[in-house]
Amino acid sequence: MLGWMGKFRALFLLSSLALVLSGCGKENLTALVPKGYGAESSLDLIILTTVIMLFVFAVVMVIYVIALVRFRKKKGQEDYIPKQVEGNHTLETIWTVIPILLLIIIAVPTVIATFDLADDAGAEDAINVNVTGNQYWWHFDYAGEEIQTSQDLYIPVGERVYLNMLSSDVIHSLWVPSLSGKMDVNPENENTMYIEAYEEGVYWGKCAEFCGPSHSLMDFKVVVVSPEEYEEWVADMQNVDPEEPADSEIVEDGQQLFEENNCMACHAIGSSPVATGPNLTNFGDRSRLAGIEDLSKDNLVKWLKNPELIKPGNKMTGKYPTLSDEDADKLADYLLQLQPSDITPDSAGN
Ligand code: HEC
Numbered sequence: 001m002l003g004w005m006g007k008f009r010a011l012f013l014l015s016s017l018a019l020v021l022s023g024c025g026k027e028n029l030t031a032l033v034p035k036g037y038g039a040e041s042s043l044d045l046i047i048l049t050t051v052i053m054l055f056v057f058a059v060v061m062v063i064y065v066i067a068l069v070r071f072r073k074k075k076g077q078e079d080y081i082p083k084q085v086e087g088n089h090t091l092e093t094i095w096t097v098i099p100i101l102l103l104i105i106i107a108v109p110t111v112i113a114t115f116d117l118a119d120d121a122g123a124e125d126a127i128n129v130n131v132t133g134n135q136y137w138w139h140f141d142y143a144g145e146e147i148q149t150s151q152d153l154y155i156p157v158g159e160r161v162y163l164n165m166l167s168s169d170v171i172h173s174l175w176v177p178s179l180s181g182k183m184d185v186n187p188e189n190e191n192t193m194y195i196e197a198y199e200e201g202v203y204w205g206k207c208a209e210f211c212g213p214s215h216s217l218m219d220f221k222v223v224v225v226s227p228e229e230y231e232e233w234v235a236d237m238q239n240v241d242p243e244e245p246a247d248s249e250i251v252e253d254g255q256q257l258f259e260e261n262n263c264m265a266c267h268a269i270g271s272s273p274v275a276t277g278p279n280l281t282n283f284g285d286r287s288r289l290a291g292i293e294d295l296s297k298d299n300l301v302k303w304l305k306n307p308e309l310i311k312p313g314n315k316m317t318g319k320y321p322t323l324s325d326e327d328a329d330k331l332a333d334y335l336l337q338l339q340p341s342d343i344t345p346d347s348a349g350n
């Protein structure tokens with residue numbers, strides 16, 4: 001038995017665990033508060049299986065306790081041996097058939113949901129986004145719209161948006177817990193899925209397949225807006241003219257530095273499909289830098305000077321000349337004013 005110190009330790013351990021785990025729930029990052037079709041059907045299955053498992057657990061525990069109490073060695077009956085049931089046909093049939101039935105009850109809705117979530121019958125008339133997973137960021141190419149963007153996926157509320165997904169390097173997995181299930185993103189073999197959100201808002205997405213040192217930092221956002229706001233965003237994104245003359249000296253300097261420092265080899269501004277690095281067309285509208293840090297000038301300067309400190313193993317480190325403080329500052333000013341739209345994660349309630 002545990003002494004009082006042992007009990008205290010056990011209690012302390014359990015309560016710390018409960019405290020830590022309670023931090024796991026973020027409203028826009030939980031499969032337990034579904035805000036979309038895929039997440040809702042997943043939760044239904046989670047509840048069904050949990051109820052069945054609890055039922056099995058309860059039945060087994062009850063039988064176990066009864067057996068424990070009834071067949072204890074009792075005083076005066078040390079030699080008593082209860083009736084042996086080994087090989088009893090009725091019992092064996094019962095405990096074979098019941099699990100089979102339970103598994104069928106779980107399997108049928110699971111298979112139906114799997115086919116339902118893979119159904120792409122409506123894809124042709126819907127918004128299609130070609131998604132590319134990269135170490136450690138996501139690219140979104142709106143098919144037929146000439147819109148390229150990274151990190152933030154904008155979709156209209158209440159509509160099915162079809163994602164056609166490939167990876168440029170290793171296997172990733174796209175997961176927006178509040179909206180959808182997970183889907184592997186492979187270097188070959190396009191995988192498809194659709195997402196449909198019930199409520200406007202900003203939902204957090206994750207990479208759910210270990211893909212390298214910064215795998216856990218491969219976050220993105222799904223920005224769900226009204227259909228009118230979505231149209232507005234599309235028009236704003238299509239109106240961006242990367243050649244537009246800068247409106248101030250600082251911006252002009254930044255723009256020039258952007259050209260001189262090899263940034264354009266990897267980053268496009270506008271609808272060019274170059275996507276060795278994130279498309280920066282609406283960089284200033286994002287809520288996060290590199291998917292994870294707050295988008296502040298300080299963080300951006302820190303990123304430009306040494307991205308390795310923020311995302312170990314990222315594919316930008318060392319691929320451009322070392323920047324002076326002054327140049328990093330000017331580049332940051334230039335990048336932060338890339339704000340083509342009033343429709344942003346902030347306006348969507350981030
Ligand atoms: C070899 C290609 C390459 C070069 C050259 C490069 N970058 Fe990057 N950049 C990347 C990649 C890849 C990422 C994504 C890193 C990650 O999140 O894992 C990135 C991320 C960024 C981000 C964050 C984007 C976001 O969506 O939050 C900014 C800003 C940025 N780079 C600016 C620059 C600037 C300015 C230069 C030039 C001084 C530059 N990059 C040069 C590849 C490059």
Ligand SMILES: [Cu+2]
Pocket residue numbers: 133134135136171172173207208209210211215218
């Ligand atoms: Cu990944």
